[in-house]
Amino acid sequence: MANQAKKINGRAISGVIVAVIAFIIVVQNTASAEIQFLGWSWNMPIWLILLIMFVLGMLLGGVVRAGVRKLRGAQPKTP
Numbered sequence: 001m002a003n004q005a006k007k008i009n010g011r012a013i014s015g016v017i018v019a020v021i022a023f024i025i026v027v028q029n030t031a032s033a034e035i036q037f038l039g040w041s042w043n044m045p046i047w048l049i050l051l052i053m054f055v056l057g058m059l060l061g062g063v064v065r066a067g068v069r070k071l072r073g074a075q076p077k078t079p
Contacts, residue, residue: 022050022051022054025050026047026050026051027047029045029046029047029050030045030046030047031045031046032044032045032046033045033046033049035049
């Protein structure tokens with residue numbers, strides 16, 4: 001039981017560190033940039049672009065991790 005508590009605390013600490021670093025990067029990049037994608041273009045703040053990419057990366061990481069678990073036949077972890 002103590003091992004599981006340490007693992008949860010380690011994950012929580014890692015999550016907080018990543019969130020703080022992401023927040024610092026977002027706060028320091030307030031200029032605007034033009035994004036071009038398949039003929040469309042948008043002007044938006046760099047912090048918003050970074051935030052969108054961060055969230056998409058986290059979602060994609062979760063999807064890939066779930067796919068790997070499914071291929072290995074492992075049961076998903078329940079909290």
